[in-house]
Every structure is written in structure tokens, then in C-alpha cells.
Amino acid sequence: MADQDTIELVKTIEVDKYKYGFETDIESDYAPKGLNEDIVRFISDKKGEPQWMLDWRLEAYRSWLHMENPTWAKVSFPKIDYQDLYYYAAPKSMAAPKSLDEIDPKLLETYAKLGIPLKEQEILAGVRKQGEKSMLDDDGNEVITGRVAIDAVFDSVSVVTTFKDELKKADVIFCSISEALREHPDLVKQYLGSVVPQGDNFYAGLNSAVFSDGSFVYVPPGVRCPMELSTYFRMNAKNTGQFERTLIIADKGAYVSYLEGCTAPTREESQLHAAVVELIAHEDAEIKYSTVQNWYPGDAEGKGGVYNFVTKRGDCRGARSKISWTQVETGSAITWKYPSVILRGDSSRGEFYSIAISNGKQQVDSGTKMIHLGKNSSSRIVSKGIAAGRSDNTYRGLVSAHRKATYARNFTQCDSLLIGDQCGAHTVPYIESKTSTAQFEHEATTSKISDDQMFYCMSRGLSQEEAVALIVNGFVRDVLQQLPMEFMAETQKLIGISLEGSVG
Amino acid sequence: MNIALIKTPAEEAFGISLPHRRMEEWRWTDLRARIDRPYPAHQNTVVAKIDVDRLIASSPFAKIKTHRIVFVNGSWDQAHSNFTGLTFEMGVPTSSAIDDPLIHLNGAIEPAGLTLRFESNMDVLVEIMHITTKGAARSMALRNCIEVADGASATIIETYLGEGDYVLSSVMEFEIGLGARLDRVKVEHESASATHLSHVVTSLAKDAKLNEFTLTSGGALNRQNGTYTFVGENADAKIAGAYLLNNKQHADTRLVVDHAVPHCTSRETFKCVMDDHARGIFQGKVIVRKHAQKTDGKQSSHALLLSEFAEFDAKPELEIYADDVVCGHGATAGDINLDHLFYLRSRGIPEAEAKSLLIAAFVGEAFDNVVHDGLRDALVNYAANWLQVRKNV
Structure with a gap:
């Protein structure tokens, strides 16, 4: 039953019905097409960056020139001409920094259309203007939203960051990375590239050279960030690559929850998105990073769509630190993304929860890496892949324990569901255990849900299918509840569906 | 990825190139490095x-x-x-x-x-x-x-x-x-x-x-x-x-x-x-x-x-x-x-023997695939000997 529901529901999520495919007609400032050292200088100059930053970028650019496009992922796409792209595009009206009131109304309109509230007072009051829809109220019902500080990134620049003053009171720094470079250069210099170095991989190298904007978060010791932080990425300009860089640091004992959302207009040509996200958790700190990735997936024939080549990595630097990735992947023509955690600190913890849905001609190659270096470190991976249409959905993950990572613990579960016989679902896990005390478990079957739980549910009259769905849903709901309201509504719509069926 | 490599002495002797760890299927077994002489x-x-x-x-x-x-x-x-x-x-x-x-x-x-x-x-x-x-x-x-x-x-x-x-x-x-x-x-x-x-x-x-x-x-x-x-x-x-x-x-x-x-x-x-x-x-x-x-x-x-x-x-x-x-x-x-080990030891089985028992039970599951009784018994004996040698070291 649940299976059938899922199949029906996923079928209705047709790629052609991409909701956010509209284009904002706004004049943009472009850097000249192509990539060379001058473009890197141009971007750095536009941002008014210090010399060391420019040097850092150039170093990245020079090492990128010697790097090769990775070919190991199970995705195929025509060769990208890196000289045929704009590496910088900014709305013209954004020339000077402005307050919210002065922002181009077209931009505000765009975000309103996307359901991203940029006006603080409105969110505070929980009131919306007529006709201004939120992500929650598709039926026009008013819903009081939680408070979320948002950094809105439009093409290459950050448009606005909300709730800055209130965050300042808590000593939390939340701003665009360009601003951080101006105001907190020492922090940026200390941490930038310390998790994903310039030469880490092809796309990270490219990003390091030309990244234009992104978010910067620093939570000082012992501070629990008073609200959810969020970035909303919007790609608008044509033939533009978006390269944003996010850097989040949680100092000793700090806590922060961060969300990321992405959309792009419907275009016939493919667009490139190569982001880098670095997370650093010090002793006893915790970072939760959630993504709802809904880039334009291309049409049913696979024309257009965003190439999402992202490097995300967290570093549990201190003892008892924790990093958790939650991702919902529904968009992009191609996804190449492996949010990872380096479990350096003793007793540190890494988590990865993923739901990847592919349809049409989408190709998803995603997964995680859990690298256990510290004693008693633990990690958990739960990945659910759903492939429909003519898509390919691959989970690729690595769990490794270093010799010194005694008593490391990992639990991995990845389930796949195929809908139709034109698609493919693949699992490519790597397990490397170099210490006998490490306990690694990898499961890709559904029959291993605790027999006790099954028995309990079934003895209350649920069928096996219902019982399994209930248990898995219950578990996932736990994860989803970590997401703030804004994301939950839309996400649930997609996930509520998906999970039931993945238990086949 | 095909990298032009200098032939190792072993490769010279065999007249073919050996697989190395840059090849996905050989990432954990670098035959080129392991066969280090002809x-x-x-x-x-x-x-x-x-x-x-x-x-x-x-x-x-x-x-x-x-x-x-x-x-x-x-x-x-x-x-x-x-x-x-x-x-x-x-x-x-x-x-x-x-x-x-x-x-x-x-x-x-x-x-x-x-x-x-x-x-x-x-x-x-x-x-x-x-x-x-x-x-x-x-x-x-x-x-x-x-x-x-x-x-x-x-x-x-x-x-x-x-x-x-x-x-x-x-x-x-x-x-x-x-x-x-x-x-x-x-x-x-x-x-x-x-x-x-x-x-x-x-x-x-x-x-x-x-x-x-x-x-x-x-x-x-x-x-x-x-x-x-x-x-x-x-x-x-x-x-x-x-x-x-x-x-x-x-x-x-x-x-x-x-x-x-x-x-x-x-x-x-x-x-x-x-x-x-x-x-x-x-x-x-x-x-x-x-x-x-x-x-x-x-x-x-x-x-x-x-x-x-x-x-x-x-x-x-x-x-x-x-x-x-x-x-x-x-x-x-x-x-x-350790729980299994504790269980056996609390029943008076010495640690080394308890471990052997647990190891034997662990590999034993794979032996069940052997249909012929005589062959299976021989394999079980082989494992027992292996464990005996291990215990005595």
C-alpha cells in the first residue's frame, strides 16, 4: 500500500513542474567571460579583499590548472568549457551596500516569490502581506513561522543578512563571507581552507580561486546560537557559474544550526554550481547543517539543469564535538556531493542523514565520508535513495577507522527504491577498518529493523508493511524535526512520501 | 587513468604491466608494488x-x-x-x-x-x-x-x-x-x-x-x-x-x-x-x-x-x-x-578456549555452504587446527 502511494506520489513530482523556474529580469554586472588570473584579480578587487586573500586565490587557481576533472563518479555529462562561463554576476543595483529598505524591489519580489522572508518585522509578527506566499501556506493559510536569520545570496553576491543586530547581542557573527573578510579577517584567515584546502579536488580548487560570496558564521565559546541560521542561494544570471563558500566555526561548547536552500530558473543550458562548505567544531561544540537542494533539475529530456558539484566537509576538531549533516536532494541535473566528517576529536560524533530523490534524467552520485581518527568516535549514516524516470541514483560512501581510533563505532544504512525499469540505483560503500576495536556495521536491507519493534507494532494489528513504514517514518521524523518549520513543510511533502516506499 | 609508468623488474620479466592501486579494483592490493622482483x-x-x-x-x-x-x-x-x-x-x-x-x-x-x-x-x-x-x-x-x-x-x-x-x-x-x-x-x-x-x-x-x-x-x-x-x-x-x-x-x-x-x-x-x-x-x-x-x-x-x-x-x-x-x-x-566472551568465561571456559569457540562459530557459518559431509568436516578440522596453533603461540 505505502509502496503504491509513494510510486503514485513520486510520479506526480514531475521534473517539468519545477516551481521555482521563473527568471528575475534584473540588470546584472558581469565579469568578462572566461577564467584566467585577471578574473581572479577582478573578483578579489570587486570584493575589496586584502592581499593575502588574493594570493590565496591565485595559489588555488594555479594548482587548479594542473588538476583533472574527477571521472570516478557514476555520472556523465558533456565536457564543461570553463572559458565559456561568467565567473561573477551581481545585480547592478547592488553596487553599494544598502539597508533592506533600499534593496531593489525586484530582488525582494524574487525572494518573496520563493517564500523567503527577508523582512524581519514581518517574520516577528508572523503576518504576511496579501499575495505574498510563504513556503508553508500553499493554500493561502497564514502560518506563524519560526525565527530564522537569513543570508540571501543572489548569483555572486549576498543581498542581505537578516537579524544581524540580535545575533550581535549574542556575540554570534553571521554575515556574508565578503563582509567577514573585511570585518573579521583574522578569523577567516585562520580557518579558511583548513578543512578543504585549495588543492583538495578539482571543483574545490576552482571554487577557491573564484568564489564570490557565501556565509560566514562564528559562534563564540559557550554560546548557543539563539536562532536558526540560513542561507538561500538563488542562481539567476545566464551562463553563470555560482561558486559560494561557506565557513562555519563553532568554538568550544557552542551550538549552531544552519540551513541551506537553493533554487535556479529554468534554462535550456546547464549551469554550474561548485560550492565549498567548511565546518569546524571545537571541543564540546555542535554544528547541525541541513540542506534542501532544489536546483533546477533540467526538463524531462535532460536538457538544462544545474550541475551541482559540491565539496562539503566538517572537522570535529575537539573532543566530544559533533557535526551532523542532513540533506534532502531533489533538484540538480547532476549531483556530485559527499558531505563528510573528519572525526579528529576523541568521542566526537558525526551524522549523515540523506534523502535523495531523482527523476527524469537526473544523475545523483552522493554519499558521505566518516573518517575516524579519535578514540571512541562514533558515526551514523542513514541514506535513502529513490530513483524514478530515467535517472541514476548512486550512494557512494567511505567509513574508515585509523589505527588509533580505538572503539570507533559506525552504523550505516542505505536503502534504495526504484520506480520503473528505466532507472538505476547503486550503492558503492567503502569500509576500511584498521583497528580491531572498531565496530562497523553496514546494512542495505530493510529486514534488519529491530524485530522487537516489528513485533510490537504487528501485535497491535499493523501489517508488516505498515509497521515498517511507521518505524522508519518515526525515525526520520526525529531527524526532520531538527529542521525548522520553513523547511519542514516542503521537505515533508517530498519525504513523507519517499520514506514509506523505500521500505520495500 | 593510464599513467605511463616505468616497468618494474617483475613487469619486464612477465612482459605485461601489473595492476596498481590507481586502478579502482586494485586500490587495496597494489600488485605492481607487491611483486617486487622478477x-x-x-x-x-x-x-x-x-x-x-x-x-x-x-x-x-x-x-x-x-x-x-x-x-x-x-x-x-x-x-x-x-x-x-x-x-x-x-x-x-x-x-x-x-x-x-x-x-x-x-x-x-x-x-x-x-x-x-x-x-x-x-x-x-x-x-x-x-x-x-x-x-x-x-x-x-x-x-x-x-x-x-x-x-x-x-x-x-x-x-x-x-x-x-x-x-x-x-x-x-x-x-x-x-x-x-x-x-x-x-x-x-x-x-x-x-x-x-x-x-x-x-x-x-x-x-x-x-x-x-x-x-x-x-x-x-x-x-x-x-x-x-x-x-x-x-x-x-x-x-x-x-x-x-x-x-x-x-x-x-x-x-x-x-x-x-x-x-x-x-x-x-x-x-x-x-x-x-x-x-x-x-x-x-x-x-x-x-x-x-x-x-x-x-x-x-x-x-x-x-x-x-x-x-x-x-x-x-x-x-x-x-x-x-x-x-x-x-x-x-x-x-x-566481549559479552559473548564473558558469558563463556563465566561458565568456566578459559579465555583462550572461549575465544577459539567464538572464532570457530564465526567462520563455521561459511562452511555450511559445503554440502559434502566429509569435506565440511575436513574444513572444520582445518579451522580447529589453525585455532590450536594460534592458541599455542
Whole structure:
């Protein structure tokens, strides 16, 4: 039953019905097409960056020139001409920094259309203007939203960051990375590239050279960030690559929850998105990073769509630190993304929860890496892949324990569901255990849900299918509840569906 | 990625390039680095009958009555063989074109071999044995083809025994006909400094059945490839294996099970025990092709690491293109469960013995795939001896 529901529901999520495919007609400032050292200088100059930053970028650019496009992922796409792209595009009206009131109304309109509230007072009051829809109220019902500080990134620049003053009171720094470079250069210099170095991989190298904007978060010791932080990425300009860089640091004992959302207009040509996200958790700190990735997936024939080549990595630097990735992947023509955690600190913890849905001609190659270096470190991976249409959905993950990572613990579960016989679902896990005390478990079957739980549910009259769905849903709901309201509504719509069926 | 590399002395001697860790399937076993000196082929070695007899007697199946075809140092030894009633032809079977580094290597060494055909139900055990006697470092190759005709059934035992320093390459082809059945048991008990490289190509016709078990316990370096292709519906393949490794032994198994047609079942069960500095690797891939609906494929690999320096790597892969299938894999790695150990010790069983019991139970599951009682008992005894030696060290 649940299976059938899922199949029906996923079928209705047709790629052609991409909701956010509209284009904002706004004049943009472009850097000249192509990539060379001058473009890197141009971007750095536009941002008014210090010399060391420019040097850092150039170093990245020079090492990128010697790097090769990775070919190991199970995705195929025509060769990208890196000289045929704009590496910088900014709305013209954004020339000077402005307050919210002065922002181009077209931009505000765009975000309103996307359901991203940029006006603080409105969110505070929980009131919306007529006709201004939120992500929650598709039926026009008013819903009081939680408070979320948002950094809105439009093409290459950050448009606005909300709730800055209130965050300042808590000593939390939340701003665009360009601003951080101006105001907190020492922090940026200390941490930038310390998790994903310039030469880490092809796309990270490219990003390091030309990244234009992104978010910067620093939570000082012992501070629990008073609200959810969020970035909303919007790609608008044509033939533009978006390269944003996010850097989040949680100092000793700090806590922060961060969300990321992405959309792009419907275009016939493919667009490139190569982001880098670095997370650093010090002793006893915790970072939760959630993504709802809904880039334009291309049409049913696979024309257009965003190439999402992202490097995300967290570093549990201190003892008892924790990093958790939650991702919902529904968009992009191609996804190449492996949010990872380096479990350096003793007793540190890494988590990865993923739901990847592919349809049409989408190709998803995603997964995680859990690298256990510290004693008693633990990690958990739960990945659910759903492939429909003519898509390919691959989970690729690595769990490794270093010799010194005694008593490391990992639990991995990845389930796949195929809908139709034109698609493919693949699992490519790597397990490397170099210490006998490490306990690694990898499961890709559904029959291993605790027999006790099954028995309990079934003895209350649920069928096996219902019982399994209930248990898995219950578990996932736990994860989803970590997401703030804004994301939950839309996400649930997609996930509520998906999970039931993945238990086949 | 093909990098132009300077040929190593071993590659010069073989005349081909060896796989290295930049190749995805060889990431954990860098043959190019591991075979660090030339192993010339076709060296003349003086064979003393007493050595051969001693090695044959050291086989775990020495006491079991089998039809035996014995190869010594890469050539057929008719005197030690006993093959009344078998139909076979000596000579290397024509090679099917498979692009695999191990098959190329096998060809480069110029193998000896035979084609053995089972026309009807053979109620006997047929053992193909390869013995290597002490001598200068050298390489040898075997290439055999076993055909089980439609409706026939057979039991094949492969035993690899040896002394000294050598590289042995073995390629086996199995063709299992319509409704035919093959039981295969392989014991790799090469000398402690040997390199054992094997590749098995198996095809299963409609309603065919395969029951396979491989014990990997000897040799310094092991690499065993296997490809299993279902060409007819309703076929069933059970593939099991066990590692009993210690010292610095290295064993890497890579299996590809290709569900090319609907309604087939495959089961892979691997139990790997690594002690000291041993390293065990399991790479399994299950492919379900587009129209192979109703496929039931399960794969499990479990590792028991007995020393803090032991290592286990696994890559259980699934590649699925059909929607109405049941596929899964499970992989675990860990130490002996302390609760289990405590339970046994609280019942008065000494620690070393309790551990042996638990290890024996762990590998025992893979032995269950061996249908023939005598063979299974012999394997259980082999494991018991291995554990006894371990306990006494």
C-alpha cells in the first residue's frame, strides 16, 4: 500500500513542474567571460579583499590548472568549457551596500516569490502581506513561522543578512563571507581552507580561486546560537557559474544550526554550481547543517539543469564535538556531493542523514565520508535513495577507522527504491577498518529493523508493511524535526512520501 | 587513468604491466608494488617424489577418497594422478576474451591445463591439485575449463599447496549447463611466502545450481577474482568464503555477480578472520541488468579482527537497473564480542578456549555452504587446527 502511494506520489513530482523556474529580469554586472588570473584579480578587487586573500586565490587557481576533472563518479555529462562561463554576476543595483529598505524591489519580489522572508518585522509578527506566499501556506493559510536569520545570496553576491543586530547581542557573527573578510579577517584567515584546502579536488580548487560570496558564521565559546541560521542561494544570471563558500566555526561548547536552500530558473543550458562548505567544531561544540537542494533539475529530456558539484566537509576538531549533516536532494541535473566528517576529536560524533530523490534524467552520485581518527568516535549514516524516470541514483560512501581510533563505532544504512525499469540505483560503500576495536556495521536491507519493534507494532494489528513504514517514518521524523518549520513543510511533502516506499 | 609508468623488474620479466592501486579494483592490493622482483616462468626444478608425497599428505582432504588430477610446479604429474573414468583433455582451453589483468598475466606465463567434462551425474569427488615444491623463485600458471553438461552434476575440489617462494596464477572456467549442478570447494594453502592469483569465470544456464566455498589461509599475498554470470533463468548461485589469516598475510577477493536475466538467486557469504598484521579485503559487486526482474541477490561480508594491527576493507557494491528485485548487502567489522566472551568465561571456559569457540562459530557459518559431509568436516578440522596453533603461540 505505502509502496503504491509513494510510486503514485513520486510520479506526480514531475521534473517539468519545477516551481521555482521563473527568471528575475534584473540588470546584472558581469565579469568578462572566461577564467584566467585577471578574473581572479577582478573578483578579489570587486570584493575589496586584502592581499593575502588574493594570493590565496591565485595559489588555488594555479594548482587548479594542473588538476583533472574527477571521472570516478557514476555520472556523465558533456565536457564543461570553463572559458565559456561568467565567473561573477551581481545585480547592478547592488553596487553599494544598502539597508533592506533600499534593496531593489525586484530582488525582494524574487525572494518573496520563493517564500523567503527577508523582512524581519514581518517574520516577528508572523503576518504576511496579501499575495505574498510563504513556503508553508500553499493554500493561502497564514502560518506563524519560526525565527530564522537569513543570508540571501543572489548569483555572486549576498543581498542581505537578516537579524544581524540580535545575533550581535549574542556575540554570534553571521554575515556574508565578503563582509567577514573585511570585518573579521583574522578569523577567516585562520580557518579558511583548513578543512578543504585549495588543492583538495578539482571543483574545490576552482571554487577557491573564484568564489564570490557565501556565509560566514562564528559562534563564540559557550554560546548557543539563539536562532536558526540560513542561507538561500538563488542562481539567476545566464551562463553563470555560482561558486559560494561557506565557513562555519563553532568554538568550544557552542551550538549552531544552519540551513541551506537553493533554487535556479529554468534554462535550456546547464549551469554550474561548485560550492565549498567548511565546518569546524571545537571541543564540546555542535554544528547541525541541513540542506534542501532544489536546483533546477533540467526538463524531462535532460536538457538544462544545474550541475551541482559540491565539496562539503566538517572537522570535529575537539573532543566530544559533533557535526551532523542532513540533506534532502531533489533538484540538480547532476549531483556530485559527499558531505563528510573528519572525526579528529576523541568521542566526537558525526551524522549523515540523506534523502535523495531523482527523476527524469537526473544523475545523483552522493554519499558521505566518516573518517575516524579519535578514540571512541562514533558515526551514523542513514541514506535513502529513490530513483524514478530515467535517472541514476548512486550512494557512494567511505567509513574508515585509523589505527588509533580505538572503539570507533559506525552504523550505516542505505536503502534504495526504484520506480520503473528505466532507472538505476547503486550503492558503492567503502569500509576500511584498521583497528580491531572498531565496530562497523553496514546494512542495505530493510529486514534488519529491530524485530522487537516489528513485533510490537504487528501485535497491535499493523501489517508488516505498515509497521515498517511507521518505524522508519518515526525515525526520520526525529531527524526532520531538527529542521525548522520553513523547511519542514516542503521537505515533508517530498519525504513523507519517499520514506514509506523505500521500505520495500 | 593510464599513467605511463616505468616497468618494474617483475613487469619486464612477465612482459605485461601489473595492476596498481590507481586502478579502482586494485586500490587495496597494489600488485605492481607487491611483486617486487622478477619471478621467471618455466624454471626447471628438481622434484623429489618424497616432497610431492609430503605435500599431498598435508592437504586437508588427504584422507578423503577423491579422483585426483595433480599438477606439480605448473605441469601435469600423471604418476600422482588418479583419474579412472573421467573424460578430459590435456591442453589449455581456448581463452575467452576477458580483459582482466590476472588473465593477461596467466597468458603471459603460458599455463598448463585441461578441459574436463561431466556428461552425467558423477557420484565422485574430483580434485584438481596444484603442488609447488621448494626451488628458486619462479612463476607458474594453470588454466582449466570445467564443463558440466545439461542435467549433470559434479563436485570439484581445488587444492593449492606449496613450499618456497613463487607466484601462482590460476584461471578456472566453469560452464554449468541447463539444470546442472556444481559443487566447488577451493582450499588455498600455499606456502607462507607465495603469491596466489586466481580468476574464476563461471556461467550458469537455466535452472543451474552452483554451490561454492573458498578457504583462504595460505600465501603471503592473495588475490582472487570471480565473475558469475547468469545466462538462463531460475539459476541459483551460493558463493561462500572464509579467511583464516595471520602474520602479514594479505587476501583480497573481488566478486562480480551479474544478473543478466530474470528470476535468479545469488547469495554471497564471506567470513574473514584476521590476526596479527593480516589484512583482509572483500569487494563484491552485484549487477542487476535492466530486464532481470525478480532477482534475489544478497551479499554479506563479516570480519573478525583479532589483533589491534589487523585490518579489514570492504566494498560491497550494488548496481541495479530493475525495479522488482530484492537486493541487499551487509558488512560488519569488529572484535570478538566481549559479552559473548564473558558469558563463556563465566561458565568456566578459559579465555583462550572461549575465544577459539567464538572464532570457530564465526567462520563455521561459511562452511555450511559445503554440502559434502566429509569435506565440511575436513574444513572444520582445518579451522580447529589453525585455532590450536594460534592458541599455542
